[in-house]
Amino acid sequence: MAIHLSDLTAKQPLKKVIIQSLHCQLYQLLVECDGEEQPVYDRKGRLVRHSNRLGLQALFENLEVEELVLRQLSAYDEMVGQPPREGDNCLEIPLGKTDMAIAPRGLLRQLGGKR
Numbered sequence: 001m002a003i004h005l006s007d008l009t010a011k012q013p014l015k016k017v018i019i020q021s022l023h024c025q026l027y028q029l030l031v032e033c034d035g036e037e038q039p040v041y042d043r044k045g046r047l048v049r050h051s052n053r054l055g056l057q058a059l060f061e062n063l064e065v066e067e068l069v070l071r072q073l074s075a076y077d078e079m080v081g082q083p084p085r086e087g088d089n090c091l092e093i094p095l096g097k098t099d100m101a102i103a104p105r106g107l108l109r110q111l112g113g114k115r
Contacts (some may be wrong), residue, residue, distance in 0.1 A: 003031060003038050005059070007050060013064040019095070020071045025051045031057075057095060068095045 008014060008031065016032035029040040029048040040048045050056050053070065060068065074089045 016067045
């Protein structure tokens, strides 16, 4: 089931919003709905990704979110030849709602939001 950015208002309160760090300055948006993590799509059907974490965080300043986190999946163990682990090598950092999260010019329009 695809979740679109415009549908998130109707799904409030959002249990968990995840800003996943994919690479240096590339972040992807996921939300937890009905116990499953699902990627979020824009109005053109593309995954919501951006080079600015605060810009993605700003998309939720007017929505009710129970938990907002930054997730980093590390490939370090694999890179240095460590044996596989049972669990994943995942770091989640809680983020709060902050006034510092200001969407870059044109981001909301690009993703189909309004402001």
